[in-house]
Amino acid sequence: MKKIIKNAIIVTMNKENEIIRNGQIEIEDNLITYVGVTRESDGDVIDAKGNIVMPGFVNTHCHLAMTLFRGYAENSNFRNWWMDYMRPLEEKFEVDDCYYGATLGMLELIKNGVTTVADFYLHPEETARACVDTGIRTNIAIGAITGKEILSQESLAEAAESISISPLIKPILYAHSVYSCDESQFNELNKFAKSNGLIKSTHASETLTEVGIIDNKYSMTPIKLLESYGFFDTPAILAHCVHCDSDDIETMTQYDVTVATNPSSNLILGSGIAPLYSFIKNKINVSIGTDGAASNNNLNMFKEMYLADNLQAGVLNQPRAITTIDALKMATIRGALALGYDNLGRLQEGYLADLIMIDVSRPNMQPLNDIYNNLVNACESNNVIMTMVNGKIVYKDDEYYCNADYRDIVDHCNKIITRIDNK
Amino acid sequence: MKKIIKNAIIVTMNKENEIIRNGQIEIEDNLITYVGVTRESDGDVIDAKGNIVMPGFVNTHCHLAMTLFRGYAENSNFRNWWMDYMRPLEEKFEVDDCYYGATLGMLELIKNGVTTVADFYLHPEETARACVDTGIRTNIAIGAITGKEILSQESLAEAAESISISPLIKPILYAHSVYSCDESQFNELNKFAKSNGLIKSTHASETLTEVGIIDNKYSMTPIKLLESYGFFDTPAILAHCVHCDSDDIETMTQYDVTVATNPSSNLILGSGIAPLYSFIKNKINVSIGTDGAASNNNLNMFKEMYLADNLQAGVLNQPRAITTIDALKMATIRGALALGYDNLGRLQEGYLADLIMIDVSRPNMQPLNDIYNNLVNACESNNVIMTMVNGKIVYKDDEYYCNADYRDIVDHCNKIITRIDNK
Numbered sequence: 008m009k010k011i012i013k014n015a016i017i018v019t020m021n022k023e024n025e026i027i028r029n030g031q032i033e034i035e036d037n038l039i040t041y042v043g044v045t046r047e048s049d050g051d052v053i054d055a056k057g058n059i060v061m062p063g064f065v066n067t068h069c070h071l072a073m074t075l076f077r078g079y080a081e082n083s084n085f086r087n088w089w090m091d092y093m094r095p096l097e098e099k100f101e102v103d104d105c106y107y108g109a110t111l112g113m114l115e116l117i118k119n120g121v122t123t124v125a126d127f128y129l130h131p132e133e134t135a136r137a138c139v140d141t142g143i144r145t146n147i148a149i150g151a152i153t154g155k156e157i158l159s160q161e162s163l164a165e166a167a168e169s170i171s172i173s174p175l176i177k178p179i180l181y182a183h184s185v186y187s188c189d190e191s192q193f194n195e196l197n198k199f200a201k202s203n204g205l206i207k208s209t210h211a212s213e214t215l216t217e218v219g220i221i222d223n224k225y226s227m228t229p230i231k232l233l234e235s236y237g238f239f240d241t242p243a244i245l246a247h248c249v250h251c252d253s254d255d256i257e258t259m260t261q262y263d264v265t266v267a268t269n270p271s272s273n274l275i276l277g278s279g280i281a282p283l284y285s286f287i288k289n290k291i292n293v294s295i296g297t298d299g300a301a302s303n304n305n306l307n308m309f310k311e312m313y314l315a316d317n318l319q320a321g322v323l324n325q326p327r328a329i330t331t332i333d334a335l336k337m338a339t340i341r342g343a344l345a346l347g348y349d350n351l352g353r354l355q356e357g358y359l360a361d362l363i364m365i366d367v368s369r370p371n372m373q374p375l376n377d378i379y380n381n382l383v384n385a386c387e388s389n390n391v392i393m394t395m396v397n398g399k400i401v402y403k404d405d406e407y408y409c410n411a412d413y414r415d416i417v418d419h420c421n422k423i424i425t426r427i428d429n430k
Numbered sequence: 431m432k433k434i435i436k437n438a439i440i441v442t443m444n445k446e447n448e449i450i451r452n453g454q455i456e457i458e459d460n461l462i463t464y465v466g467v468t469r470e471s472d473g474d475v476i477d478a479k480g481n482i483v484m485p486g487f488v489n490t491h492c493h494l495a496m497t498l499f500r501g502y503a504e505n506s507n508f509r510n511w512w513m514d515y516m517r518p519l520e521e522k523f524e525v526d527d528c529y530y531g532a533t534l535g536m537l538e539l540i541k542n543g544v545t546t547v548a549d550f551y552l553h554p555e556e557t558a559r560a561c562v563d564t565g566i567r568t569n570i571a572i573g574a575i576t577g578k579e580i581l582s583q584e585s586l587a588e589a590a591e592s593i594s595i596s597p598l599i600k601p602i603l604y605a606h607s608v609y610s611c612d613e614s615q616f617n618e619l620n621k622f623a624k625s626n627g628l629i630k631s632t633h634a635s636e637t638l639t640e641v642g643i644i645d646n647k648y649s650m651t652p653i654k655l656l657e658s659y660g661f662f663d664t665p666a667i668l669a670h671c672v673h674c675d676s677d678d679i680e681t682m683t684q685y686d687v688t689v690a691t692n693p694s695s696n697l698i699l700g701s702g703i704a705p706l707y708s709f710i711k712n713k714i715n716v717s718i719g720t721d722g723a724a725s726n727n728n729l730n731m732f733k734e735m736y737l738a739d740n741l742q743a744g745v746l747n748q749p750r751a752i753t754t755i756d757a758l759k760m761a762t763i764r765g766a767l768a769l770g771y772d773n774l775g776r777l778q779e780g781y782l783a784d785l786i787m788i789d790v791s792r793p794n795m796q797p798l799n800d801i802y803n804n805l806v807n808a809c810e811s812n813n814v815i816m817t818m819v820n821g822k823i824v825y826k827d828d829e830y831y832c833n834a835d836y837r838d839i840v841d842h843c844n845k846i847i848t849r850i851d852n853k
Contacts, residue, residue: 077796078803084749115793215747274744275807277751304807305794310736318744321697324638326507328700370538371728371811373500373840374847380501384698384727388794389812417796424797 009050010034010360010398016367017042018061018378019354020339024332026378032060034360037398042354053393059365059378061335062352063122063394064308065342068208068246068267068296070128071137072100072108074115075420075427076301085214085276088302097129099427105130107419109137110411115306116297117143117407119388122361122396125244125267125296125346127181127208128152135170140410142401144361146179146346148208150196154187158195160202167203175397177347179244184210185229185236186220193236200241206347207238208267212255213247214278230255239264244345246296247272248286249279256282256289265292265345268337270314272298284319284328294342307388312338316383331379364393432473433457433783433821439790440465441484441801442777443762447755449801455483457783460821465777476816482788482801484758485775486545486817487731488765491631491669491690491719493551494560495523495531497538498843499724508637508699511725520552522850528553530842532560533834538729539720540566540830542811545784545819548667548690548719548769550604550631551575558593563833565824567784569602569769571631573619577610581618583625590626598820600770602667607633608652608659609643616659623664629770630661631690635678636670637701653678662687667768669719671709672702679705679712688715688768691760693737695721707742707751717765730811735761739806754802787816 010033017030019042033041033048041048079092105128116124126134127148138145149166151158167178180196182188188209200207212218212229221229230251233239239262246267251259259266268281286293295315297306316334320326343352350358367375371385394402401409433456440453442465456464456471464471502515528551539547548569549557561568572589574581590601603619605611611632623630635641635652644652653674656662662685669690674682682689691704709716718738720729739757743749766775773781790798794808817825824832 075797076799077808078800088749111793111796118793271740274740275749277743277747277749279747280744300808304803305810307794307810313733317694317697320700321703321741322745324700324702326511326698326700368840370534370541370836371730373534374498374844376499376847377501380727385500385723387728387730387810387812389810413793417791420797424799 009048010053011048011050012053012055012060013045014057015055015060016057016378017354018059018382020062020335021353021355030060032354032362034398037360039354039356039358039360042356055364058367058392059382060354060362061365061382062339062354063361063363063396064120064338065123065294065346065352066116066121066297066308067125067244067265067294067342067345068269068298069112069124069126069306070299071112071124071126071134072105072128073299073301074112074306075104075108075423078304079301083276085278086216088276093301096427100129102130103133104423105133106136107416107423109134110141110416111420112300112306113137113141113143114407114411114413114416117141117394117402118391119307119309120363120391120394121306121308122363122394123343123346123351125179125208131166132169135172135176138176139173142175142396142399142409144175144396146177148181149178150181151183151188151192152181154183156192158192160195160199163195163199178205179346180205180207182209184217185232186217190236193238197237197240206242206244206345208244208246209233209238210247211245212250213273215250218250228252228255230258234258242347244294247278247281249273249281251282256285256291259291260289265294265341267294267296267345268315269296269298270311270318272302274314275304276302280318280322283315284323287329287333292341292345293337294345295338308338309386309388312383331383334383335379360395360398362395363391365390366392432471433476434471434473435476435478435483436468437480438478438483438787439480439801440777441482441805443485443758444776444778453483455777455785457821460783462777462779462781462783465779478787481790481815482805483777483785484788484805485762485777486784486786486819487543487761488546488717488769488775489539489544489720489731490548490667490688490717490765490768491692491721492535492547492549492729493722493724494535494547494549494557495528495551496722496724497535497729498527498531498846501727502724506699508701509639511699516724519850523552525553526556527846528556529559530839530846532557533564533839534843535723535729536560536564536566537830537834537836537839540564540817540825541814542730542732543786543814543817544729544731545786545817546766546769546774548602548631554589555592558595558599561599562596565598565819565822565832567598567819569600571604572601573604574606574611574615575604577606579615581615583618583622586618586622601628602769603628603630605632607640608655609640613659616661620660620663629665629667629768631667631669632656632661634668634671635673636696638673641673651675651678653681657681665770667717670696670701670704672696672704674705679708679714682714683712688717688764690717690719690768691738692719692721693734693741695725697737698727699725703741703745706738707746710752710756715764715768716760717768718761731761732809732811735806754806757806758802783818783821785818786814788813789815
């Protein structure tokens with residue numbers, strides 16, 4: 008049965024940045040078949056009652072199961088946080104802990120209007136199970152997750168096979184970083200990427216410490232080292248990129264490289280503020296990630312989009328260095344393109360029906376003088392009243408519509424934390 | 431009838447930073463009479479169901495009626511925003527427009543867990559009416575609001591009288607800034623402050639432009655100029671303080687001066703990032719304001735508290751430069767002290783019953799590994815499920831309990847905007 012969303016303010020994010028008032032969206036199966044003004048049409052009607060409908064957020068960098076460790080590491084920089092807190096905790100993990108942690112993270116994302124997430128973490132097959140149970144579109148990392156894995160074309164093919172259990176899942180190739188992985192691992196990824204047409208990702212230039220370590224070992228920057236590994240020969244997503252110099256930026260412009268910026272994680276760990284304005288002025292594709300809730304400490308794309316935009320203004324003393332429409336694109340269409348989707352991140356005919364509804368009747372959205380400005384600078388995750396992925400409503404009016412039971416998942420997660428703390 | 435809140439995680443914010451699990455708060459009239467573990471007691475019971483109860487936020491710098499202009503000024507620095515956008519709009523104001531704008535702002539604040547606000551804007555008697563109708567505790571500015579007012583002891587006494595219509599209201603003396611007001615206005619305020627024991631406030635060192643203008647005219651900084659006016663001889667709140675040098679900071683330590691930081695407004699207008707870490711290390715009292723929604727673009731103390739804390743870490747490359755408990759104090763007790771209350775901003779016996787309840791069952795607060803960290807870095811305004819001011823519940827579970835009708839106020843505000851746009 009066709010689904011029809013009526014009486015919406017449609018923020019299409021299409022090439023013309025069109026906003027349609029009194030708009031209608033029609034959905035058949037998992038695809039959008041009509042976007043325009045409200046018209047007569049048969050189907051299941053969802054009355055938007057004048058609220059905003061826009062593409063769901065695309066979160067290009069997350070570590071979902073780390074939601075278990077929300078708020079665990081006060082007072083730590085990135086290196087302490089990873090080596091002294093996260094690694095020891097992760098060693099206490101049992102395999103299906105990752106299922107529960109990932110599911111909790113996904114339920115938070117869905118409630119916050121995220122319809123696609125790229126996840127980089129241990130036990131990808133557990134993340135795949137969580138995806139099936141929550142219904143969020145997921146790109147799941149396979150490769151050198153901890154940095155220690157020995158990779159081969161066979162091991163990558165097996166890993167890809169092990170997570171291929173839903174049309175919502177796509178693999179993304181991953182090596183943790185240039186400081187935890189070596190050239191042979193990057194080479195295997197590059198080869199697999201070329202033969203299978205897959206996107207690759209890694210952490211790059213997150214901290215000054217990382218830049219120092221790589222300089223000491225290789226006499227070059229992390230970006231230049233990745234170039235020398237051939238990592239940019241096929242499309243790649245670089246998470247963080249906080250400390251990129253002009254040469255790095257010039258290098259990045261030569262390739263199909265996307266930055267996945269994680270502004271709140273970079274603030275809390277004292278990593279710094281990424282030069283997004285320079286990236287955008289140099290026409291480098293910028294997308295947004297939440298990073299994991301253990302260094303953040305929530306999974307809120309409204310917060311990240313707000314920070315990605317406004318930190319540049321504050322640091323550069325340049326109001327609206329990044330426009331609100333650019334910020335929205337970073338959080339939607341630019342992330343979708345980075346993850347290899349050519350029909351996601353916009354509301355237009357033929358695109359995947361991944362969309363959210365935003366309640367504009369609440370105080371923080373009134374008056375609605377400027378839609379883009381309100382969405383970036385005033386809207387909060389609680390304004391999301393409906394989330395649809397692949398044509399299916401997964402969240403509406405404080406209720407989830409999926410196989411995961413929220414209370415049950417929270418109980419499991421708290422039991423895991425108790426077990427790990429006592430171990 | 432006594433009110434009893436049972437089964438709460440009480441974040442007391444008392445001198446010992448005590449957190450009481452399975453806690454109980456008892457309230458008689460407008461005061462807290464017991465804070466401790468849950469016990470038998472007669473009264474109206476509110477079951478907190480394991481949620482957090484903490485002091486309501488104290489917002490020390492706001493321009494409430496400007497909520498009407500939410501999102502109005504894209505692409506402008508502070509000077510353009512004020513001169514080209516706000517001033518012309520304000521000239522189109524009718525007196526009671528300020529009532530509707532202030533009421534909308536107060537309803538947003540109440541929903542977001544703010545129980546006290548200091549407001550600096552036109553037509554203070556309209557703000558007073560709004561306070562009575564919404565039930566939020568309000569410090570209302572009288573003095574040189576636009577900068578153009580001629581002040582006298584009589585005019586100040588009259589203005590103070592005109593807003594004294596509720597025990598929730600206290601006057602705060604105000605001159606807009608050193609660039610819009612002159613020495614005679616500051617002198618009148620100083621005199622009135624001394625004879626009436628009132629707190630004073632002004633904008634100071636918000637932008638580099640302001641510092642330049644004052645340097646050009648007086649060959650000193652705004653802080654030094656204020657000192658020369660005797661503005662610091664009695665307790666004063668300085669809004670913004672983004673561009674204070676070491677001499678300014680040294681000067682400020684000599685007096686009873688509080689900074690009201692407005693981090694999101696300073697970001698969006700490209701004003702910069704205030705040196706809060708230096709203020710705190712130098713033992714200057716720091717409180718938090720939202721500023722007005724026209725430069726912000728919402729009234730959300732969770733956002734401001736998060737930014738006040740984490741921007742320092744990001745800019746200084748120093749994780750947790752400000753601790754989460756310090757951030758919470760800035761948003762509560764330190765603001766209360768600044769505004770001249772000696773029994774507000776903590777949950778303890780004898781204090782005013784201004785408090786909020788935070789739903790910890792939602793995904794963004796689970797697991798609750800670290801209460802302070804979750805409150806500052808993961809909590810959002812939508813987690814507020816109850817707001818109590820002066821012993822009275824003004825908001826609970828998405829319903830307001832006050833004289834203002836939210837839908838009616840929104841309709842009025844939209845009519846005002848339509849009228850102003852067409853004028």
